[in-house]
Amino acid sequence: MKNLLFVIILFLVGCKSSQFTNLGKATSVEGRIVQTSLLNCYPEGMKIDSVNYLYAETSAALRMGDEILIAIDKPTPNTVSPVFTIPLGFTKKSTTINTVENYVMTPPFPQVLKIEAFTKNPNDSLYFATTSFDRIRGSSADWDGYNSLLAWRKKDFSDVQYVAGTERNGVTSSRDLRISIQKTLPTTQFPQGAPYFKIEALVALPGNRLIFGVREVGESYQKFDYTFTLLETTYTDAQNGIQINPTFKKIYEYKPVVNGNMTAISDLVYHAPSNSLIASTSREEGTDEKTKTLASYLWILSMNRLERGEAPLLVKNGDQPLEIPYKGEGLCFLDERTIFIICDEDRKDSNIVLDGKTVIKKPNQTVFSIVQLR
Numbered sequence: 001m002k003n004l005l006f007v008i009i010l011f012l013v014g015c016k017s018s019q020f021t022n023l024g025k026a027t028s029v030e031g032r033i034v035q036t037s038l039l040n041c042y043p044e045g046m047k048i049d050s051v052n053y054l055y056a057e058t059s060a061a062l063r064m065g066d067e068i069l070i071a072i073d074k075p076t077p078n079t080v081s082p083v084f085t086i087p088l089g090f091t092k093k094s095t096t097i098n099t100v101e102n103y104v105m106t107p108p109f110p111q112v113l114k115i116e117a118f119t120k121n122p123n124d125s126l127y128f129a130t131t132s133f134d135r136i137r138g139s140s141a142d143w144d145g146y147n148s149l150l151a152w153r154k155k156d157f158s159d160v161q162y163v164a165g166t167e168r169n170g171v172t173s174s175r176d177l178r179i180s181i182q183k184t185l186p187t188t189q190f191p192q193g194a195p196y197f198k199i200e201a202l203v204a205l206p207g208n209r210l211i212f213g214v215r216e217v218g219e220s221y222q223k224f225d226y227t228f229t230l231l232e233t234t235y236t237d238a239q240n241g242i243q244i245n246p247t248f249k250k251i252y253e254y255k256p257v258v259n260g261n262m263t264a265i266s267d268l269v270y271h272a273p274s275n276s277l278i279a280s281t282s283r284e285e286g287t288d289e290k291t292k293t294l295a296s297y298l299w300i301l302s303m304n305r306l307e308r309g310e311a312p313l314l315v316k317n318g319d320q321p322l323e324i325p326y327k328g329e330g331l332c333f334l335d336e337r338t339i340f341i342i343c344d345e346d347r348k349d350s351n352i353v354l355d356g357k358t359v360i361k362k363p364n365q366t367v368f369s370i371v372q373l374r
Ligand SMILES: [Ca+2]
Pocket: 059, 060, 116, 117, 200, 201, 266, 267, 329, 330
C-alpha cells in the first residue's frame, strides 16, 4: 500500500514537472496571483529636492542567487541608489512591509539614468542592464546616460563595464547602439528608422544571443505606438570585455491586445526548462497620475512560436486573461513556475490589500506581485 502511494506521488510529481518542460508546447497556460505586497524602497518622506518626494518607480528585476536586484527609473539623492537588492525572504508571505537595506553604491549604478531591464546569461555567470535608449541630445552629452548597456560578472558589481562604451564631455554611455536600434525600426513615415523608441526588456539566450524588447516606437515621446517588438544581436566574451555585434535585427513583432485594449511589452525573462520566453505587457489609461488605471498581463512565447512569428500565449485565469491590476515592469523566477513581478505605479496612489486591510502605497514604497503558473 505504502509503495503504491509512493508510486502515485512520483507519478503526480512527474506530471507536474513534465508540464513545465512542456510549457513551450502548451496550448493554454493558467496563472494565479498568489501574493501582492509592498516594499519600503527608501526612507519614508525622502525627497529629491526641497519640494518633491522620491517615488520608488521600480522598473527592472533580476534574480542573482539568493537575492533580487531591483532598479527604479528615477534618479535618487546620493545617500541611496536607484539600484538595490532584496533577500529572497522578502518574497515569502508576510504581512509586514519589508525595508530595503542594501543599495548598490558601486559606480556607475548610483548615477545610471532609467534602467529598464536586467538579464543574465543561461549559466548565471554574466549579467546585463539596459537603460531606456529613449532620448538623446545632439548638442550636449546631458542625456547620453539614458543610452547605456552595462555588463558585469562579479556579484559585488566591482567589474561593471559599459558595452560599446564611448565618452563625450566626460559622460560615458553606449550611445552608438542607438543607431543599431533605430535602423531596425522603420515606419512608413520614417523608412530609415523611427526617431523615437523605448527599450523596456532585455533577455540573454543560449548561444550568446541578446534580445531587446521595444515598448514604444514613433515620432516623439508624445507621438508613438505601443508595441511588442523584439530585436536580436549577439555578444562575444572577449579578453578586453564584452563586445556586442552592432548589427541588430528585428526578429518579432506582435500587437498584444487584451480585452480590446492595446498593451505593450514591459519585460522578458527566459524559462530554460521549456526554452520559452515569458513576457509581461502593460497598459495605462487616464491622464490623472494619481488615479490612472494600470494593468499588466503575462505571455508565453516559445522559441518555436517566435521563429514562426506566431502569437504568444496569454496567461489566463479560467477563461479570462490573468490581469495584474498594477503596471508590472520587471520579472524574475522564484522557482520554475513562480514569477516575481515588480511594478512601477508612477505617482499613482495605488491600493493594495494587506492582511485584509486596504493600504495606500506611499511614494517611498513599491508594489510587487507573485504569480504561479499551473
Ligand atoms: Ca522594464
